[in-house]
Amino acid sequence: MASENSIRVLDPTAPQSIATDGMAERPESLAGKRVGLLRNSKLNSEPLLDAIFDVLAERFEVSIAYKADKGDASRPAEPDFLSDFSNEVDVVLLANGD
Amino acid sequence: MTTRLTSDSLELPGALEAIETYFENGWSDGLPVVPPTAEAVSATLEAANLAPDAILGIEPVKGAVITAEKAAINAVMAGCKPEYFRVVAAAVDAITQPEFNLHGITVSTMGAAIMLVVSGPIAEELEINSGVSVFGPGHRANATIGRAVRLIVMNVLGTRSNDGLDKATLGHPGKYSWCIAENEQALPNNWSPMHVTRGVDEGESGVTVFSGLSGTQFGEHEANTPEGILDSFAERLYPLGPGVKEVALIICPEHAAYFDEAGWKKEQLGQYLYENARKQASEWIAMKLPSGAQQENNMKPDASEGNRLISVLDSPESVIPIVAGGPGGAWSAIIPTWSNGDRSKVVTRPIG
Numbered sequence: 001m002a003s004e005n006s007i008r009v010l011d012p013t014a015p016q017s018i019a020t021d022g023m024a025e026r027p028e029s030l031a032g033k034r035v036g037l038l039r040n041s042k043l044n045s046e047p048l049l050d051a052i053f054d055v056l057a058e059r060f061e062v063s064i065a066y067k068a069d070k071g072d073a074s075r076p077a078e079p080d081f082l083s084d085f086s087n088e089v090d091v092v093l094l095a096n097g098d
Numbered sequence: 099m100t101t102r103l104t105s106d107s108l109e110l111p112g113a114l115e116a117i118e119t120y121f122e123n124g125w126s127d128g129l130p131v132v133p134p135t136a137e138a139v140s141a142t143l144e145a146a147n148l149a150p151d152a153i154l155g156i157e158p159v160k161g162a163v164i165t166a167e168k169a170a171i172n173a174v175m176a177g178c179k180p181e182y183f184r185v186v187a188a189a190v191d192a193i194t195q196p197e198f199n200l201h202g203i204t205v206s207t208m209g210a211a212i213m214l215v216v217s218g219p220i221a222e223e224l225e226i227n228s229g230v231s232v233f234g235p236g237h238r239a240n241a242t243i244g245r246a247v248r249l250i251v252m253n254v255l256g257t258r259s260n261d262g263l264d265k266a267t268l269g270h271p272g273k274y275s276w277c278i279a280e281n282e283q284a285l286p287n288n289w290s291p292m293h294v295t296r297g298v299d300e301g302e303s304g305v306t307v308f309s310g311l312s313g314t315q316f317g318e319h320e321a322n323t324p325e326g327i328l329d330s331f332a333e334r335l336y337p338l339g340p341g342v343k344e345v346a347l348i349i350c351p352e353h354a355a356y357f358d359e360a361g362w363k364k365e366q367l368g369q370y371l372y373e374n375a376r377k378q379a380s381e382w383i384a385m386k387l388p389s390g391a392q393q394e395n396n397m398k399p400d401a402s403e404g405n406r407l408i409s410v411l412d413s414p415e416s417v418i419p420i421v422a423g424g425p426g427g428a429w430s431a432i433i434p435t436w437s438n439g440d441r442s443k444v445v446t447r448p449i450g
Contacts, residue, residue, distance in 0.1 A: 009116050009133045011106040012125050012171045012253040014162065074202025074441050076159055098207060 027091060030060040036089030037065050040073040044097030052093060103136055103150050103167055120175070124261060125253055127245065127274055131175035142170040145180035146187055146450075154187050155194030157255055159201035164190050168254045169246075176246035176275075182224060182239055185305055186246045188449040189214050192307040193247065197443040203309040203436045204257040209266030210436035212247055213310035213346070214277040215420055217292040218303025220449055221279035228279035230424035244275030270312040281422045284351035286358035292420060295364060296446035303449040308346055308418075309436035318353065319428045324362045325370065327353050327430070332375035334432045335410045339387035340377070340399060343412040344439025348431040350423040368414040375410040379403035418444055 027033055035056065037049040046067075053065045066088045070077035073096065077085075085092070110116045116133035120126050132138070143150060143166055150167035157164070166187065173186050193200050193212060203210040216226050227237040235241060257263045266273075280292050289295075293304025314337075318330040331347060338345065347367065349357070357367075377385075379399035388398060399408055411417065416439065423429070436442045 005112050006109055007111075007113055007116055007133055007135065008107050008109050009120075009135055010103065010139060010171045011108070012120075012134065012168065012175060012249065013256075014165075014168050014254045016160075016162070016256045072441060074199055074206060074437075 030056060030062050030091065033060075033062055033090040034088065035062045035065050036085060036092040037067045038077075038085065038092050038094050039067070039069040040094070040096050041069055041071055042073050042097045045095040046097070048095045048097040049093055052095070103139060105167060105171060107136070124258065126175075127248055127252065129274070131249075132177050134171045134174040138174045139167065139170045142173055142178065142180045142183045143167070146183040148183075148187065154190040157194055157200055158196045160255070162255050164194065164250060164254050169250050172249040172253055173242075173246040176249050177238065177242040178246050179224075179238070179242075182243050182246075184449050185214075185216060185220065185224065185226075185243050186250075188305045188447045189243070189247050189307060190250060192305055192445045192447040193251075195445045195447075198307060198309065198445045199436075199442040200251070200255075203442050204251055204255070205263045205265055206436065207265055207267045208311065208436055209269040209273075210309040210311055210442070211270060211272035211276050212244075212251070213272060213308040213433065214244055214247065215280055215292060215306045215308070215422075216243075216277065216303065216449075217280040217282065217294075217306070218298070218449070219301070220303035221282070226277065226279035228281040228283075228422055232278050232281070232422045232424070233276075240277045240279075241275050244277030247277075248273060248275060272310055272312070276310060278422055280420055281351060281354075284354050284421050284425070286354055286362065286364075286421075288361070289357075289364045289419075289421070292418075293446055293448070298446060298448045304446050305449055306444060306446040308433065308444050309442040310346070311434045311436060313346075313348065313431045313433040315429055315431040317427075317429050322356055324357050324360050324366070325374075327356060328367060328370050329374070331430070331432065332371060332410065335371070335375055336377065336385070337387070338410065338432075338434050338438055339385075339389065340382050340408045340410055341388075341412045342410055342434075342438045343416055344435050344444050345411075345417055346433040346435070346444075347417050347419045348423065348433060349419055349421050350428060350430045351421065351425050352428045353430050354421045364419055365414070367419050368411065368417040371417055372409050372411045372414040376407040377410070378405045379408055380405060382408060412439075 298304040
C-alpha cells in the first residue's frame with residue numbers, strides 16, 4: 001500500500017467521553033408522578049416549562065410540579081443540588097429558554 | 099525523551115490527499131491544514147520538552163483530557179513552528195481553568211472566541227506581532243498559535259459548529275485565530291507588562307486568555323489627556339450595559355503616550371472609568387440595557403431608582419488595559435468578554 005510518496009498522518013481527535021450509561025429508568029406512565037421542573041436560569045425557561053407542565057397535567061394525572069433553578073445556564077448543576085432535587089420528584093423536565 | 103505516539107494514523111497517497119481527507123473528516127476549520135506526520139508532532143513535543151501523554155489541561159465540565167500529543171497534532175496542523183508549542187501548551191492550561199468556563203463560552207449562542215495576549219520576552223523571541231495591524235494577517239506566530247487553540251477546541255473537545263457543540267448565533271472571525279502580543283515598547287513608563295500585573299514573575303513570559311466577543315474600534319484624534327481618551331472609551335462601554343465585570347481596553351501607542359506623559363498608573367484607568375462612566379437608572383432603562391438576553395441574576399436597574407447613577411463597571415478592577423497596535427493613528431478599541439465577565443474570567447498563566 002505504502003508507495004514512495006505516501007504520507008502517514010495522525011488523527012487529531014480524541015474520543016468523546018460522554019456517558020450514555022446510568023440513565024434513570026423510564027416510568028411506564030406519568031400518572032400520579034411528581035414532576036420536577038428544572039430551569040436553567042434563562043428567563044424564558046420558566047414559562048416554557050410551565051406550559052409543558054400544563055399540557056402534561058391535562059393529559060396525565062401528574063401530581064405537583066416541583067420547581068427549581070440550577071442557577072447558571074452555562075455550568076452543570078452541583079451534585080448536592082441534584083441529589084436534593086431528585087428526592088423531591090419522580091421525573092424531571094429541563095428547558096433552555098433563551 | 100521518548101516520544102511514543104499513540105494516536106491512530108492514516109496512510110495516504112500524498113500531502114494534498116491528506117489535506118482533502120482532513121477536510122472530509124471534519125478535522126479542519128475550513129482552511130487547509132498542514133498534514134501532521136509523526137516526525138513533525140515529535141519535533142513539536144520535543145521543543146516544549148513534553149511527553150506525549152503529559153496532560154496540558156482537563157476541560158472541567160465534560161472531563162475531557164487534552165494531552166500534549168493531541169495538542170501537538172493540532173498545532174502542527176495549524177502551521178505552528180515547534181518553538182511556538184510552549185505558548186500553545188500554556189494557553190491550553192489557561193483555557194481549562196474552571197473560572198474561564200471554556201464549555202460555556204464555546205457552546206453558547208453568544209459566540210465568544212478565545213483571544214490570547216502574550217507578554218514577556220517570548221513575544222519578541224517568537225516574533226509575535228504587537229505592532230502595526232496587530233489583529234491583522236501576515237504574522238505566522240499570531241496566526242498559527244491562535245489557530246492551534248481553536249483546532250484543539252474543535253478536534254479534542256468536539257466543539258465544532260458544523261456537527262458539534264458550538265451553537266453560536268453569529269460567532270466572529272476571531273474564532274479562526276486570535277493571538278496578539280502586548281506592545282511592551284509602547285507601555286507607559288510606570289506600567290508593568292500584562293502578565294506581571296496579573297501575578298507572573300517579571301522576566302518570565304505569560305499568556306492571558308479572554309472569552310472575547312467582537313470588538314469596537316474607535317478613533318479619538320482630538321483628546322490629548324487621559325481623561326479625554328477615557329471619556330471616549332466610556333461611550334463605547336455604555337452599550338454593554340451597567341455593571342460590566344471584565345472588559346479589555348486595547349490602547350493604541352498614540353493614546354498610551356498621553357497616559358505616559360501624564361504619569362498615570364495603570365490602575366487609575368479603571369478608577370476613573372468606574373467613577374465617571376455612569377448613567378442614571380432611567381437612562382439605562384431607556385437604552386434597554388442590560389439586554390433581554392441577559393439572565394435574571396445580572397444587574398437590572400429598576401424604574402423606581404430614577405436618577406440614581408449606576409456605573410458601567412462593576413468595580414475599578416473591571417477594565418483590563420492592553421497596549422497594542424502600530425505607532426501611527428489614534429485608534430483604540432474595547433473588546434467585551436462573554437457575559438461581561440460575569441461567568442467567564444480572564445486567566446493568565448506563565449509560559450513554561
